[in-house]
Amino acid sequence: MSEQHTPPHAAGRPPTDVIDSVGRLLGGPDWERRAARGLAFLRRRITGDYEVDEFGYDQELTDNVLLGACRPLYERYFRVETRGIEKVPAQGGALIVANHSGTLPLDAIMTQVALADHHPAQRRLRMLAADVVFTMPFVGELARKAGHTLACNPDAERLLFGGEVVGVWPEGFKGIGKPFADRYRLQRFGRGGFVSAALRTGTPIIPTAIVGAEEIYPKIGDIKPLARLLNLPYIPVTPTFPWLGPLGLIPLPSKWYIAFGDPIETSGYDPGAAEDPMLVFNLTDQVRETIQDTLYRLLLQRRSVFF
Amino acid sequence: MNGSGTILVTGAARRLGAAVLRDLLRHGVAGDPPADRIVAVDLREPSPEDRVEGVETLSADLRTPEVAAVIARVRPHTVLHLDVLAAPSQAGSRTAMKERNVIGTMQLLAACQKAPSVRRLVVKSSAAVYGCAARDPALFTEDTQPHRPPRSGYGKDVTEVEGYVRGFTRRRPDVAVTVLRFASFLGPNVQTAFVDYLSLPALPTVLGFDPRLQFVHIDDVVRAVRYAAGDTHPGTYNIAGSGVLTLSQIARRLGKPTAPIPAFATSAFGALLKRIGAADFTGDQLNLLTYGRVLDTERMVSRLGLKPHYSTAQAVAAHAETVASRPLIGPDAVAAAERRLTSLLAGRAVRRESRTLRDDEAQRESDAAVDEADWKEDG
Incomplete structure (x- = not known):
């Protein structure tokens, strides 16, 4: 020029x-x-000059790309508020146990963002996911890169022994895929595998209640034949999906609260405690009731679903 | 010595066998008791470059009772069974490979069972016994029950081989039996199905899957066999270099483009690749390239005392060196591009700086000047 x-x-x-x-x-x-x-x-x-751990966790990618992609959803869309996040220890293993809801596991992802962004020690959450996640293309790959692994005792114990914060949603598909009418009613908590993992590794269990995720995709129906055909646990029908097509995938902008409860210590038990089914059942119940009580308390305090 | 310090090595004419023989000779065939004699057995005479001086070479077909006569004559103290083939190309055909692996092991173990001289047995096995599936835990320990045991190929062979070895262990409890489950080999002169795969101009991958993979360098394989042969380490051991790489990382490190194939098309594509003899992208190999496989090597370190010299990443780097791969876009080119762009940015900042000095007055009010000063301080 x-x-x-x-x-x-x-x-x-x-x-x-x-x-x-x-x-x-x-x-x-x-x-x-x-x-x-x-x-x-x-x-x-x-x-290719970056590291992944033996679970396939790509921390560089997670911190720079994946968390960043979820942050607007956390900050602006669901406007998540946390309670008692400091109860998650700053170092060493801990097992976050939370209620599951919302058709898609956004509650788990938001918990991961909460701990990475708002915990004083910026803890990285390693989640235990259902096996169907790892059979799905792209989803499984992304889950591993974000630090998650198969929900099984060997993996849970390996992560906890390694001093990681592990997240588990023991209701599984029963919780995340439950009809809207059953919202905030906890489903059965699996077989207590997570309690035995905590007992074996002596790590505290942190009962966590998530409010808001139930309303993002109110599931009022299920297209079972299609789900069976696609080998998925369910195909939800919501007020907007599938009627509005891809627009129906936009979650409703509910206001969220994530409340971390007081840690339940497990290091005081005998080494053989994990093999005591009675103790495992009792602890499982204790965790479940704590979460249910917290949910009811938070719901009473909540002014509106969206504000 | 009454043959008490004799080591018998099967599969000795192959690359691994020859490397193990050389290593045993170089390290003075230590052990308990120290071996005074090494006997190398294989179906055929070793090729000139794999011939090792200082060992007795016998040719015998492991698939026939001939091997019993050899064992009875040699009276070995230690048997290193390395004649377990990973790829059909090593035997000529899949049928021949299976016969050598399964029938060969059966005959050898039958002969060993009848030989009171045998006190120690080391068997080359593979991580392929674990198969691979989405529902397996992230790491396989030696005790992990595979979710989907391999139903074909090498994985099935080694599963059967290990079955016979377990039977032998039961019938001869006085023999220390060591089974080494190796991750995929890499290194100079290594020819495996995976190496064939890596030599393709573009790496076919399964769309939407990025498996975690693990390798062991051939030098560490040889060391593992020596450690197992030199002392009594009964049991099963996973042997792999530390750390993992994802397939996409390997492709990037080798500078190879990937060609993602949708899962429904992989079997047709794999059959095509097989027909033209390019590489194996079927069966176990395809499973491995979909779900990956990682071994827990804690037992290898704590009980066998083996600390591999090469991590998985270093084994891949060593492979890249030996094949002298010329990457499509080399890391140097990428680094140079980055330097150019970064200096462009820095240059911009410097130019802006000098301009700032020129119209000092005008720019002073703006916050930008402060930022630029910061930038300058930082270098």
Whole structure:
């Protein structure tokens, strides 16, 4: 571009300023530094120069991309408020046990964002997921990269022994796929496998209640034949899905609360305690009742579903 | 010595066998008792480059009772059974491979059972015994019951081999039996189905799956056999380099493009690849490339005392060196591009800085000047 063609009023504003203002708009005042960091990140991704742990957890990808993608949902859309997040220990293993709801496991993902962003020690949550997750293309791959693994005792105990915060939603599909009419009514808590994992590793159990997730996709029906055909646990019918097509996939913007309860210590029991079914059942019940009570208490305090 | 310190090695004419023989000779064939004699057995004479000086070479067909005569004559103290083939190409055909693996092991164990001289048996097995499925735990320990045991190919062979070995252990409780379950081999001169796969110009993958994989360098394989042969370590051991890589990471590290194939098309595509003899993308191999497999090697370190020299990542790097792969986009090119772009950014900042100095007045009010000073301080 030659000088004489430049309009006089733009003489002092070379086109680089356009780049600069775009950069500022996207990346804030120190966008150049952020861009340089982004380039380094891209280089590592292209050349494979990053680490994954033996579960396939890609912390770099999770911290830089996956959590960032979920953050607007957490901050702006569901406006999640946490209670007692400091009860999750700053270091060492802990087992988060929470209620499951909402047709899609957004409650689990929001709990992960809560602990990574709002816990003083920025704990990374490693979740135990149903086996169907790992048979599905893309979903299974993404779950492993985000740090999650199959819900089974060997994996749970390995993570807890490794000092990780492990999340488990013991209601499983019974909880997440329950009809809207049954909202906030806890389903059966599996076979107590999570309690024996905590007992074997001596890690505290943190009963956690999540309010708000029940209302995101009110499930009023189930297309069972299609679910069977696709090998899925259910195909939900909600007031918007499948009637509005892809628009029906937009969750309702309910207001969320995640309340972390007082840790239930398990280190005081004998080493053989995990083999005592009576104790395991009792602890399972204790965890379940704590979560149910907290849910009812939070629901009483809640002013509205959406605010 | 009454043959008490004799080591008999099967599969000795193959690369691994030859490497183990050389290693045993180099390290003075230590052990308890120290071996004074090494006998190498294989179906055929070793090729010139795999010939090892200083060992007795016998040719015998493990699939026939001939092997019983050999054992009776040699009277070995230790038997290293390495003649377990991982790929049909190593035997000529799948049928021949299966016969050598399964019938060969049966005959050898039958002969060993009748030989009171045998005190120690080391068997080469594979992590393929675990199969791979989405419902398996993330790591296999030696005691993990596979969710979906392998039903074909190498995995089925080693499952059967281990079955016969268990039978032998029951019938000869006085023999220390060590089973080594190896992850996939990598390293110089290694020819496996996975190496064939890695040599494809673009790596076919299963769309939507990124398996975790683990490898063991051939040098560590040889060391594992020596550790097991040199002392009594009864039991089963997973042998693998530490750490894991995902398939996408391996492709990127080797600079290979990937070609994702939707799951429903993989079997047709695999059959096609097999027909043209390019690589195996069927059966167990396809399962491995879908779900991956990772071994817990705690027992290897704590009981066998083996700390591999190569991690999984280092084994892959060693493989990249030996095949002298020329990546489509090399890491150097990527790093250079990054440097260019970064310096462009830094250059912009510097240019902006000098402009700031020029129209000092005008810019002073804006917050931007403060930011730029920060930027300059940072370098």
